[in-house]
Amino acid sequence: xxxxxxxxxxxxxxxxxxxxxxxxxxxxxxxxxxxxxxxxxxxxxxxxxxxxxxxxxxxxxxxxxxxxxxxxxxxxxxxxxxxxxxxxxxxxxxxxxxxxxxxxxxxxxxxxxxxxxxxxxxxxxxxxxxxxxxxxxxxxxxxxxxxxxxxxxxxxxxxxxxxxxxxxxxxxxxxxxxxxxxxxxxxxxxxxxxxxxxxxxxxxxxxxxxxxxxxxxxxxxxxxxxxxxxxxxxxxxxxxxxxxxxxxxxxxxxxxxxxxxxxxxxxxxxxxxxxxxxxxxxxxxxxxxxxxxxxxxxxxxxxxxxxxxxxxxxxxxxxxxxxxxxxxx
Numbered sequence: 307x308x309x310x311x312x313x314x315x316x317x318x319x320x321x322x323x324x325x326x327x328x329x330x331x332x333x334x335x336x337x338x339x340x341x342x343x344x345x346x347x348x349x350x351x352x353x354x355x356x357x358x359x360x361x362x363x364x365x366x367x368x369x370x371x372x373x374x375x376x377x378x379x380x381x382x383x384x385x386x387x388x389x390x391x392x393x394x395x396x397x398x399x400x401x402x403x404x405x406x407x408x409x410x411x412x413x414x415x416x417x418x419x420x421x422x423x424x425x426x427x428x429x430x431x432x433x434x435x436x437x438x439x440x441x442x443x444x445x446x447x448x449x450x451x452x453x454x455x456x457x458x459x460x461x462x463x464x465x466x467x468x469x470x471x472x473x474x475x476x477x478x479x480x481x482x483x484x485x486x487x488x489x490x491x492x493x494x495x496x497x498x499x500x501x502x503x504x505x506x507x508x509x510x511x512x513x514x515x516x517x518x519x520x521x522x523x524x525x526x527x528x529x530x531x532x533x534x535x536x537x538x539x540x541x542x543x544x545x546x547x548x549x550x551x552x553x554x555x556x557x558x559x560x561x562x563x564x565x566x567x568x569x570x571x572x573x574x575x576x577x578x579x580x581x582x583x584x585x586x587x588x589x590x591x592x593x594x595x596x597x598x599x600x601x602x603x604x605x606x607x608x609x610x611x612x613x614x615x616x617x618x619x620x621x622x623x624x625x626x627x628x629x630x631x632x633x634x635x
Contacts (some may be wrong), residue, residue: 375401388412
């Protein structure tokens with residue numbers, strides 16, 4: 307079985323789609339063992355290519371969707387998976403009209419999903435329902451809801467109930483994705499540096515983070531004696547790191563739902579309008595202008611927590627096997 311996965315990531319799109327598709331590829335390879343050949347197709351730069359290769363998958367780089375389609379036409383893949391916000395409608399149409407591949411599309415904002423055999427939308431809907439629907443005429447299947455996030459195994463185990471109401475905040479994890487385009491990592495650290503409490507802070511810098519000079523200058527020259535900081539890169543043990551910390555600062559996206567799945571208290575910061583709207587009506591996320599509220603929020607325990615019945619109802623990631631079985635059917 308040949309599987310081609312088309313995905314992109316950068317400091318605008320973020321890297322959540324890359325990480326999710328790599329995780330999905332790992333599950334597919336595990337289930338099919340030697341009978342499956344998986345290849346990634348991307349228009350992203352060398353950093354993204356190395357990230358995918360370091361996870362043990364072959365990657366082919368292309369300059370355009372036209373080049374990707376030409377390659378797909380010659381390869382005769384059984385399954386084509388597109389995991390990106392801006393999936394090309396034209397590419398999806400050409401795949402369905404000219405190829406015999408099953409087309410699966412994750413979390414796009416375009417109309418490309420209308421041409422997919424399987425569409426997946428994992429963001430939180432206002433009514434928070436996890437649904438599977440099948441078009442009686444076309445046979446197309448749509449999976450809706452946070453139940454169908456593809457999370458790594460270490461985020462899908464049972465963890466102790468959240469005790470954030472009585473929790474003393476000593477350790478904080480700052481994890482604003484692979485790119486952190488607004489440099490929230492530095493700005494949040496700068497605010498916490500002015501708060502008169504002792505904190506141990508872990509900051510994960512993603513492969514597309516462009517502000518290391520600024521955050522290093524703050525740590526090396528202006529850090530309060532109340533604060534200790536670890537800058538972390540290329541980490542593999544994200545779930546373990548989340549569990550070690552008392553509170554997590556994170557942006558809406560893959561890391562957000564991973565933290566929710568682990569039952570950790572969260573303060574969410576959106577990086578753009580898409581993220582701002584993602585959980586509107588369900589959870590309050592902050593913007594850059596709200597950073598000065600952090601000390602009050604920590605003092606008053608104003609967190610997103612797993613004590614919220616809504617989170618349990620979401621069944622985050624628990625539909626993985628159901629979705630993968632349909633992809634391979």
